[in-house]
Amino acid sequence: MYGRLKKPIKAICPMCNNEFMKVWSNQKYCGSKAKKIGCGYIAYRNKFKRFNEGKGNKYYSLLPRVKDQIRERYKYTCQICKMRNDLKGFMDIDHKDGDRNNDDVNNVWILCPNCHRIKTIRDRENKN
Ligand SMILES: [Zn+2]
């Protein structure tokens, strides 16, 4: 799982083919997104660039900033009852298939708290 390695290990960065010391278990590229250096940072930046251009196919960890982008993309309008409310944080982010880990762009939309609750209850009923 994700975490800091006890001891950094040597790895080859697939972007620049240079050897680097891997510090995080899920680290793929050299450099660091936190320090804004190397391929790790470039890859991180590109993800968000693709997302902003509507080309990304994943929302990744649904950061608060990303959630706001999703609300904006759906014009703060509930995708079930079409009620609109652009009050900050009002609209809920919902995974259509009920799988919280499925952050695919086609699986994430926004719902008003009322529709979200109804959907959650129905999903639960369907499971039983
Ligand atoms: Zn690199």
Ligand SMILES: [Zn+2]
């Ligand atoms: Zn609604």
